[in-house]
Amino acid sequence: MFTTSWTASPQSPSEGFTPNWSRAGFWRQSLRQVVRLSAGGGRVRVRLSHAYGTSPVRVAGASMGLSAGGAGVRPGSLVRLTFAGAGEAAIPARGEIVSDDVPLAVAAGDSVTVTLYFEAATGPATFHAQAFAPGYRGAGDLTEDAGGAGFDAVSESWYFLSAVETDAGRADAVALFGDSITDGFGSTTGADRRWSDALAGRTGRPVLNAGIGGNLLLNDSAWYGEKGVHRLRRDVLDHPGVDTLVVLLGLNDIGFSETDEQPTYHPAPVVEAAELIAGHRELLRQARAAGVRVIGATLLPFAGSDHWGEHAAKVGHELNEWIRCSGEYDAVADLNRALADPADPDRLRPAYDFGDHLHPNDTGYEVMAEVVAATL
Template identity: 35%
Template sequence: MGVAAPTVLQPRAEPAVAPASAYHQVVTWGAAPQKMTNTFNTQTFRMIVKTSVAGNNVQIRLSNAFGTRAITFGSAYLGRQGSGATVASGSNRQLRFGGSRSVVVPPGSSVLSDPLSGTVAANTKLAVSLHVVGNAGQVTGHAVASQVSYVSSVGDYAARSDGAQFTPTPNWFFLDGVVVTTSSTIGTVVCLGDSITDGTRSSQNLNRRYPDYLATRLQQQHSTRYAGVANVGISSNRLTGDGTGVSGLARFDRDVLAQPGVDTLVFMQGINDIRLDVATRPEQLTAAYRQIVARAHAHGIKVIGGTLMPFYGDKFYTEERERLRQQVNQWIRSSNAFDAVVDFDKATRDPIFPKRLRPSYDSGDRIHPSDAGYQVMANAIDLSQFR
C-alpha cells in the first residue's frame, strides 16, 4: 500500500459509539482581536498559528469586531505550514461556512466555519489562508503576533500551496480562534493580560510566550488535566482604562466568556494601569479584580490570579508606582479573592534586588521577560490546579 499524502486532519480517533455528550468544543489556538491601522483590498492572508491541543472537526473563527463595514471572505483554506509561506503538499483543504465557500461578516461580528472531519494533532503549525474580496475597510487583527504570517499581492491565492505571491507580516489578521471537538474531560484555559501575556520580545516564530510553555507543560504532565490554551493578551493593554485595545474589563465577555469550553482563567493585568497612572490607588485595581472574578464565577470559570512583575529600570518606573505594585501584590496574595494565586513576581524577581527582574529573565527592556523568563512564569503555575 502506498503512503498517503500528508494532511492536517487524520481519520477520527475516538470510538464512533461514544455518546455526543462525551465531546465538546475547546480552543486549540486563540488571540485577542484589536483595531488595526492597515488597509487592504482584494488580497489573500496566510495566517500561521500553532495548535495547543489535539481534536476533531477543526473550525476557524473570523473576526470583524472592529470593522466599519461588512467583510466578504471569498474563500478560506486550512493546511499545515510548510516552509515560510508555503503549505505542506496535499494538506490544504477548503473551509465552508453554512455550506458555502464564501461568507459575509457584518461589522462588530464574528463567524465560525463549518467543521472539517478528521483529527488535528497538538503542536501543529497551521496555515490558514483567507481571501478578502474588495476593500476591507477598518481591519481587525492582532498586532504583536511574535509569529511571521503572510499577505499576498492582489488576488485569491488561498487554494495554492506555494508562497510566491506572499510577503511577510508581523501581525495576524481576521483570524482570532481555532476550535476543535475533543473529550469533555478537556477544557480551555484562557490567559488574559497585557504584553507580558502576549509574549512581547519572545523569540519570533518559536512560540515561547508563557501561555505556550504552559500548554506544553499541560501536555507533558499526565497527572494533570490536559487543556487547550487561548492567549488573549494585548500589548500595552490596561485593565481599567482603554489604551491599546479596549480595557480588560470591557473586552472580558468577548475575549474570555465567549471562548468555547473555557473553564479556567489565568489572569495577570494592571502593571500598565500603574505605569501610566490610570490607577493611583490599590482600590482601583482590586475592585476591578473582584469584578473579573465575579464575572468568571458567574459562568463557572475558575480564576488563577497572577502577581504583577517587577519593572525597575523601565522608563515609567518611580518609587511611588513601585509601592503601589507592592500593595496590589500583597492584596492578590492575601485576599483569597482568587481560586488560586501564581506568584509571577516571586518567580521572576532578582533575589539580590527584588524591585527588578532577575537579569537572566529580562529581555533587556526591564519589563518584558526573556524566553527563559517566560518559561519560569509557566513553571511557577501549580499544575495541580488544572486537575
Template identity: 45%
Template sequence: MLAVTAAVLTTLVVPAAAPAAPARPGEGPAWTGAWGTAVQRPVEGSEDWGPNWSQDGFADQSVRQVVRVSTGGSTLRIRLSNAYGTTPLRITAATVGRSAGDAQVWPGTARTLAFGGERGTTIAPGRELVSDAAALRTSPLEKLTVTLYFADRTGPATFHRFTTSPSYRASGRHLTDSGGDAFTTSTNAWYFLSGVEVSGPASPRRGTVVAFGDSLMDGTGAAPGTDTRFTDKLAERIAADRRPLDVVNAGIGGNRILNDSPCYGDKAADRFRRDVIDRPGVRTVIVHLGGNDLAAPEMGDPCMGSAPHVTAVQIINAHKELIRAAHARGITAVGATILPMKGALFPAYSERGEKIRTTVNHWMRTSGAYDSVLDVDRAVADPADPAMPRPGYVFPDGVHPNEAGSHAIASAMDLDDL
C-alpha cells in the first residue's frame, strides 16, 4: 500500500471479447497463468526496498529466478517482458527446472526453452513474448527455477522491484547447473520474467485469477522465502479445495489508481491491459487500490512523484473504469475494500483520507458495481477502533498485513465468487 494528477482517469478502451475457453480437440493447449508479476521501470535500490540490478542490467551473466506456481500442468511456458527497455533485449538461452532450494535445481529436471524453435530470442523495446511449450509436469504450489543467460549487454532491465523470493546471479553461462555455487549474489527482485503459464489437464472451469493492486497484493510485510502473501494463502485455499483456478499476483508496492510514480509503477488504467486483460485464461480480477492515493500527500516521498489530494469521487470513478474494462472482456471483477491505515508508523494517515477511505469502502459494499466484494477492511480491522488494524495482524510498520493478517484476508474470500 505504501509505497494523484488528480485528473479523472483516462478511459480504458479494450476490444470486446469472450473470456478464454478451454481448447477443443485439435485447437492446441489452453493456457492459464500459474505464476506472474507486474513489471516496472528500472529504478535504483534503496534502504527500504533493498539493492537491485535493474539499472545496470546484465552482460555475460546468468540470472536464476525462483517462483512458486499456484497450480500444475503437463506443459509450461514462460513470459518475458522488455516493456521498459529502450533497446532490443537479446536472450541468449533459457532453462526451467524444479527448485531444490536457494539457487539449486533438482538434477535431471532442467529443460531448455525454445522461442519459435530457436534457443534464443530478441524482444523489441516495449514488447513481451512467450516461449514455446516445454514438457515439464508441475504440481500445485511447487517451486521452479527459471534461468536466463545474457551473452550481450542488456541495458537497464524491466523488472519487479520487491519480491519475497530471491533472484540469483552468476558470471558466465550456467543454465543447467544443478548446484548453486556459481550464483554468488542475490537480490529480492525479478528481472524480465513476468509469467509462468501452464496447460493441461483440460477443464471446462479452469481459469486465472489476477490479484491487481498495491502492496497489499504485492506482499509487503511477508517474510522473504515464506510464501505468506495474501495471494499465496489464497492459492493454498484453492489448491486444498481442488478448484481448477490459477492465481497471478499483479500487485506493485506503492501503486496508485490515479497517478503514475517514478518508483511505484504506472497508474492502474495504464497497466490494466498488460497485467490483467492480456494474460491467458483470465476469469477474475481482484482489485485493491486507493490507499496510496490517500497516503501520498502525507508521505512526502519523492519516489511517489506528483502527490495531489484526491477525492472519493475520483477514486470511485477510476474503479468504475477498471470494472468496465474487465466486463468488456467477460472478466469477473471483485473489489477489495481499502485496508485500515490509522496505525501506520510512517506518515500515511489523515482524517481527510480516512473519510474518503470510509466513503470508497461503503460504495464498494453497497453499490453493486463490483460483481462481489472481498472485505479486506473488516477482515483485519480492530473492533475497538475500526480505523486501525488488529495489532496481531500487522507487520511492524503498523499497516501491512503479516502472515496472520494475510491468512485472515484470504479466508474472507468466498471462493465461489472466483
C-alpha cells in the first residue's frame, strides 16, 4: 500500500512571484528537484503532472536518489526511474503519469532528488510557483550525475513533479489546504521550516502541503491557481493515504479587494461571509464524500497588512466565528487566537510576524503546527 509522502499543487505557467522557467520550459536539459519526505519506506514512486499542458511532454530519462545537499546525490543511492517498464514516457496534456516503484530506503524527514531529462522541447511547463527550496537545471542528460556539477542554474519553483509516494503502508496522512501561509511564505528558504514540515516533525504522520501562494477559495487566478472548491479533489482527495484535511483558506478572497497591488485582479471581487461559508461547506461536502475528516482553521490576524480594511476585518471576524461556533467542522484549530498579539488581537504577535503583518515567520509556523498537532 502506497502513501503520499510529499506533494506540490500544480499551477499553470505564469510569470509568478519570482523568476522561473515555467513559460520557457525545457529543451535538451535536465531538471533536478529536491523534496523532503514526511513518510518513509523501502520503495518509492513519483507522480508527474501536466495539468495545464496543451500537448504531451516527453520525459526521456529520470532518476531518483537521496540528497547529499545542493544538487548532489548521496553515493550509491541513485536509481533509474521507469514508467510501465520503459525508461521514457510521455506526460499527457492535462494529465499525469505515475512511475513504477523503485527500491530506495527512505525515512521520514529524508530529502530525495528527482531528476528529469527532456530531450525534446516541453513548451510551457506545469509548475508550482513557490517552492521555498532550490531546484537545479543543467544542459544534457544529467540523470546519472551524482555529483551535481553539471547543474548550473537554480530556480525556487517545482516543475511537473506533483507527488512522491512510498510503500509506508499507512492511511493517516494529514493534508493542509490553503494559500501562501500554508505554502510557506515567510519561512526560511531551503530550510524546510514551513508549518507542514513542523507538523510532520511533531506528529510523526505524513503531512501533505496543498498550499498555493495567493490562492482563493471562490475565484480562479492566472497567478494563484484554480479556486479551492475546484482543486480540492486533485490536490488532496485523489492522493493515497489521506484521512484528515485541514482547511485554512479565505484570507485572499477578502483581502485582495483592499489592495491595488495584486497583479491579476483589478478590481478584486468584494465577497461577504455568507459566500465564504458556502465555499467552506462545499469543501466539507467533497471531503466527507471521500471519507476524510476535516479540521477548520481560523484565519490568522492580519491588521496592519495590505489585506486589512474595514470590510475585510468585518468578514474575517464573521468567518472565524462561524468556523469556531457552527459545529460544522469535525474539529477547530484556532490559529487566530494562538498567533494574536495580546495587546491587539487583530494583529499578529510581533514575535511571530515575518514582517508584512500577514505571514508568520519560522517561529509562528512552529506555533501553528503545535496547535494543529494538539487538535489532531
